[in-house]
Amino acid sequence: MLTKPFFSVVIPLYNKEKYIEATLLSVLNQTFKNFEIIIINDGSQDNSIAIVQALNDPRIKLCSIENQGVSFARNLGIKNARSNYIALLDADDQWYPYHLQTMHDLIVDFPNKGLYCSRYEFVFKNIISKKSKLKDIPDLYRGPITDFFSSNLFDPIIHTSATVIPKHIFSEVNFFDTNLKSGQDTYLWIQIALKHDVVISNAISSKFIKYANSLSKxxxxxxxxxxxxxxxxxxxxxxxxxxxxxxxxxxxxxxxxxxxxxxxxxxxxxxxxxxxxxxxxxxxxxxxxxxxxxxxxxxxxxxxxxxxxxxxx
Structure with a gap:
């Protein structure tokens, strides 16, 4: 019988051939090794699958489906996860090597919470970075957030790729809403934060990489x-x-x-x-x-x- 991993890393993948290798290497190079990676290939038409397969790591589980959107892909990955903790990661973001260790320690020190997150930084052109700015939360603070919504008025406290959620919480809030084409992550965070404590680390352990200069549509x-x-x-x-x-x-x-x-x-x-x-x-x-x-x-x-x-x- 396979030992249950501590984390299941869920990555939805759609046409990210330029980025997916660096994303996966940032997971495979984690100092905390007890994880599985579940990649839901959501109908990619580029070379993404070949790049994933070339890494040839037994911890990577690849499932290919017809394109049904990021929420469906995330939900499928979560439902197939073997662990009790889901670490979300987008296919063009990256983690620092200590990310999963940071999240593991947070879970151990503050058990039975609704959502765990680390601080993150924005990276522009892979050179210039800006760390997230959170209202009324000191940079060195680590623990439950006293007033999640008040502290969420500057940069968002939660970034998808800096988030770990207990698997049972997804069932409680009915997973990501597949009817929403945008805002589905915010909708999920709100549902969780209205009912449960959100815990934050003082470490910046993930990178939200901005590749394009564009306005929202x-x-x-x-x-x-x-x-x-x-x-x-x-x-x-x-x-x-x-x-x-x-x-x-x-x-x-x-x-x-x-x-x-x-x-x-x-x-x-x-x-x-x-x-x-x-x-x-x-x-x-x-x-x-x-x-x-x-x-x-x-x-x-x-x-x-x-x-x-x-x-x-």
Whole structure:
């Protein structure tokens, strides 16, 4: 009988031939060795499968399916996992060698929690990096987050590739929603954080690698609208959660304004409690859409040369 691994690393794979080898090597080179890797090849049309097979490591389990989307692929990997802890990883992100050891120690020190995460950094052109900035959580803090939604108002606390979730939690929240084309990860985090403690490490142990300089696309925003009205009852009794959801409304309203869908933008903006917005956010939304678009392009260009600023923090 095979020994159950401590972690099951679940990687959805779709046309990532340029990145998947580096991603997998970052897993295979972990100092903590007790893991399996489950790759769900979601109908790739490039050379991704051959690259995975060339690594020829017995810990890698490869399953190929017709393209059904990232949520379906993740769910299938989770359901086939042999371990009690699911470490999520996207096929173009990477871990530092101590990531799984960091997550293992976090689980041992803070058992029976809903979600475990490490800090992460953004990497631009594989050279310039920026660590995530979290509200009211000191860089050296390690443990349960006192107010998850209040602390989630700067950079997101949770990045998919820096996350470990007990397998039974996925069953509790019905896995990733396959009907959502975007925002499915945020939807899952919210469901977990409303019911369970989220624990964070003080270590930066994963890299979110940004390869392209592009604006978000409004068609990908549609899935996020579904989330906005899903938790109205919980918002009524939790001011921090209400503000967090208003920040999501604001981001979506801006996205629609940038893409000249003014009616949708204004209807979402109207639903925001304006007390949850600061003066800079209100000013930015009042600008012409073309000017907002130029500001985002400028921000993206500056990110890629190591100059970082937030448009509406």
């Amino acid at each position: 409004s068609q990908h925003t549609k899935g996020r609208i579904f989330i906005l009205d899903k938790f109205k009852k919980q918002e009524e009794n939790n001011s921090a959660f209400h503000k967090y959801m208003d920040m999501n409304r604001y981001a979506i309203a801006l996205d629609y304004k940038i893409h000249n869908q003014q009616a949708l933008s204004h209807s979402i903006y109207k639903a925001i409690n304006k007390k949850n917005l600061n003066s800079k956010q209100k000013w930015l939304y009042g600008l012409p859409s073309l000017f907002i678009k130029h500001l985002y392009k400028l921000k993206n260009s500056l990110d890629h040369i190591g100059v970082f600023f937030h448009l509406y923090r």
